[in-house]
Amino acid sequence: MSRSAPSLFLIAALLFFFALGNHQLQGSTEARVAGIAMEMHLDNDWVTPRLFSEPFLEKPPLSLWLGAGAIRAFGGTPWAVRLTSAFAGLFSVMMLYGMLRRIGRSASVAWTAAILLATMASYWSNVRGVGEDALLALGVSTALLAFFAGQRQAGIGNHLLFAFGIAIATLSKGVLGLAMPGVVIFAYLLTTSLMDKRLNVAGWLRPGLLTVLGLLPLMIWLAVLYQRGGLRAVTEVLLTNSVGRFSGSFVEAGHYEPFYYYLAKLPEAFLPWNILVYLGLWHFRKGLLANRYLLFFSLWIVAQFMMLTLASSKRTVYLMSITPAAAVIAAEYANVLFERLKAHRNASTWIGRIAAQRHRLIAAVLAIVIGSYLAAAQWFMPYADRSLSFLPLTAQIESMQADGQQVALFQANERLGGASVFYTRSLLKGIDTEAQLHGFLSESPSHVAIIGADTEPAAPLKIIKTMMVGRQAYYFVVE
Template identity: 55%
Template structure:
């Protein structure tokens, strides 16, 4: 009964942390408008195979998060809340799976609860599960796969109930992020089994073959989707998703991918990686360095943290959000080390109250950010004013096109207008379009004001980017001036 009550309290805590005020602000940043727009296009096209941005295939990653976003929009309407819901529920599921698996692995209720609360209140984890995107789903899939593997491996039974959960985790991770969803759990399992083989002085083939066979089973949903994609896009589509956006991002050969950073990028980000529990994580890594040799579970979480960090460091494309899948391992080590300090607390009667106070304060701080701060950021980060102006011009009978739209502009436009706006890529095509009629208008993103013969009708700034509304009057005026001279 005590364990059920503890699990219920954790569930309610995380539900409040991840779901309250989830839809009270506009799509912000670069990822949210893009992903929400792709989901809206998938809903408009009724095409669940090929994701698209402004009508063009977008094959950076598989579409699991998009499928869930479209489903949520069908159920709750095309709102910001709907497209953020999949990430929030994935984060909630990740914390609850994490807590349940730690309990099954023999960790005490107190330790499992502390680790789960630390995971839920990591700033980067909290921020990512409240955004549109696939990273929370990736973290859920990787965590489910690795924790299930550890449980099954320690059980040493071929019929362990954890193996189907392992395959489910692989399916979620690979359908969320493609080959990266296989590499993140795969590198941990490989290094862990290698270390065990060295310690034991022999290789157990069964220990290697079981996760390999269950991995193949977990890959079946991804393979089915790749088959459907091949029917629509041919070998070019498969090359885009499997090579350019997977291998190419890793070795740097896909130059258009962006996010290229030096090898030491993540080292510089360590001070903020697992806030506010990062210091406990790093001190714990040092403190348990000797104990880890005889503790198979602790060794696993060490490998989880270090192996994934090294893999991501080797990759050419780097972003802070990629470290999210390391968060559960960091939370375990932080909780283990924190428990040592809590055990030394002399005034134990105040211990529970202090813990409750710390996490209650964390909840209030995060909800304060969600309720007060994020809506204020709409004034600088929101696309609604720009899209509203586009809609107003269309209502007045003007024809609006996007000129060389970025993914965030195209995504925000299709999400908020519920329609796909025409796009032009060639300067001569833009001038030709503007000269056709005084009612023709273009939206252009530019670092500097467009020069004549284009005329700026209005300007909107979203974040640090300027978007110019261009009208057809500029071309007509230029022609009239030339004829008069």
């Protein structure tokens, strides 16, 4: 084994695991997913994910299974529930390196692509958070890389790896986990069929049959879910939350943005390597028909970008599955620039002096980028806890409970509901209507309700404490 793979593994592990648990849950996704995983652990129900005792069937439960397992093994800490995403990121980086080597790319190009992926800002931040998007990216990348490797050299290993990737992707995001690799495969097979002016039936059927194999784990879970929750539960997973998010029929999903949303995000999508990605796409455009390797990764970017643009529900994190392809294009173009620079290494001009120090300059740039990420993990993220963490609020709840007070949540949002379950390791009483609120508070002077609102609750409610999490005010009220 060359030194490339071990060095890549160590750097990626440092980037993804360093100071992983030194800050609390932040943002709506972390609080929600961690809370559902904690509730799964407490209830020991591994079939129906629940948030605040209500079924939460927006996505299949792979990330929740792994999160609940980590809680059971290592305790209910932010570090434990972030392990799934961090390992998914590490495996994705190493998978990209290994598959590029398998299809014949040099160790330097493969290493560069993998390190560019690991150091893309959006990718780095997402694999250090609680959620299912890192798992989706791992599944999509595994399936697509195995598919392309299988196109070049069919083999049982590539076939099984493809099915494994489909299993991970669909158990993480359902129908979206099927659509993300599917649209790329369709675009590539269609393009190559037109280029060859013939239809390779076996080439079209093979990924379809392997996809059926990869869907078996999802089908098994859906069958058990059907036994528990009936057709309505299965429909909610497959249609309401998957197809509905794409078409806009699932209005509760939110994240609705105009069609140009991702175009406006392009300047920040692949930072700090954006310029390499976009110039690389432009530089290689004329040679794509003659180079199916570059064609495949270019179509990976374009096809997924177009599909996400057509979807009504949009978030920047959805671009995460495109980043491996962007890293490959950036690495290939960086290799072109490196060879051009190398040609001037004996020149007496300033370009020649730069060329002579090219290895040190590249190492310095990477060191600065990696150092910046490690500094952010060590100091910036914990600093954000001062305003974003739910821990002070849940600590106040536990203090009141220790004093004999009963605390309930009024119309709790997903962030508060998830964070309260995760940090208190218990389910608080939930109140949905005004009548229930007044009834609960009037039962005993020791009853307290927490209300998240933009304005102070009106009389007869009496505010005994106010706490802020981000821009949201939470009022502790009695009657």
